[in-house]
Amino acid sequence: MLRIIITSLFISSVICANNKPTIGILTNPSDMKDYDKSLYSYFPSSYVKWIEQAGARVIPIHWDSSYDEITVILSQINGVLFTGGDADLYLNNTQPGFTFNKFTDTASFIFQKVIQFNKAGKFYPLLGICQGFQLINYIASSYYEVLTRMTDDLGRQRLLEIVPEEDSYVLNSIDKSTLEYLKNVDGPYYSHNWGVVQQTYEKSYSLGAFFKITGYGRDGVNLKYIAICEGREVPIYGYQFHPEKHPFEWITKATHDVQHITYSQELAMAFIAMARKNDNFISDEELSQYIIYNYKQVNRMHVPNTSFSQVYLFDRNRNETRTDQQQLGIQWTIKYFRKYK
Template identity: 85%
Template structure:
């Protein structure tokens, strides 16, 4: 189905845009000096990574209403879920469901992206690191997908590629660069948790929705998923950080030619996909929403930080019981559950 969608859109000059705009989902703040009850954020490196590939960025606030988010999704051309340090799991310990608003906002966006693609509008969604874990969690119907990793904070690991001629991710990386990442020096990882192949086997809906494109191994040789992509939709994820090789200078990510090249290739491929839908936003509306309206904070003087700069956002609203009652979590679970 994905190849059919891609082919049909490539043949059409109407369903495309030359000025793509990407929505980046904000994270509740895990910065020690900016409390999450008051602030959200994402690293500036993701904005730079998107912009150097030829697109603009609009933040999607994780605590916005569904109506507000829908308006933005109808105007942009793709969505990015970034890295971070958020507790993703829904809290099911109390009678009924009490909800993790951040995860449910991501679930709502995930479901809308599926709906767009089913209706014929090519609409990519990319998750990086925490964002990778988030899309795996959602596609699993909220199975506890994460496994503890050992010694993968600030490490570069070789990729173990699963041969797949139909993989749109692999097609975006040239063979010389791919050989380098497989055999010489792999992508940069900064994570304590990962998703292993056995989880794909246990959580039926996860393996039914995504296919595994590549693996890496942690410090004790535990094999985990490094790249996944959806079987029918342009939804995919990287457990590693392509953006850090170009735009983060206080981490151990190398800045050699091959890593810069693969980073650029992945960014360009994402934006090329975003150009394949015809969503547009007026100049006036873009001026109100674009990332330049927000404060960028220097973090280089902070100890134990991974980010040179972050964009900081004041919280839009607080979670309410009314919000929680409208989250639609049951619909999402029903959508991904195996039907016997």
């Protein structure tokens, strides 16, 4: 269904393509030891570069902003990205000083708004990478504990196993020779201790109702996990792997050969191609207030065992209150997915 929607919209791209797409990237609570999460949030600079090389601009969406602030931003941008990171996702996990998991609650609010936009006829993509992939699965599951422990997949490239009977916008975006390379020679780069397995889809009906599985990977003990999931009815999708690291991270084990650079660029272009179908507009004046260039980049290459050469750092100067959760909270999500049962 996702492929059909996207294909039909792509046919009219010459007429209605948005040539100034803007992507909102959700910030993460800091997991860096030298930047306390009570004071800072961040995301790696590689995601910004990955989006920009495909022809889009980036605005940060602060995870501790109010829903009103986020709604204003969502109404002006053309797509959303949830990045990798190391945040607590489960709503019953509390962070220091918080009475609920505001990060996941904010992501859930964005997820619900994206569903609303698409159901109202506005094509609106949301992509989750690594932690972001896990996050959209957690939300779509109606808050089932979706994560399974992985073995030896922290900084590894694994062959990509595709699901041939499922039509896949993601896999169709990669040229055939490159896809064969990822399947048979040297696959995508993973950096995760946790993943989502197919058995979880079987236990949580909401997941299978919302997503189809189009790709798998295997960890160091041959445990099969989901590598790619794609929304059946709305353009919400995710990868457990990291396409952005091949061209833009030089301190990891991600290879920089032509095949991996090619697939990375093709997936970025595919995401932005979807964002171009969205006709939201932001003025140059407003863009100058929100755009990523207003924020500080920090060199991380000197930090031992880091995965990021450079990050964008954001001061925590916002307030999070329980009233935000009460505005939307878990019940809306559960109510939405119950209709499939």
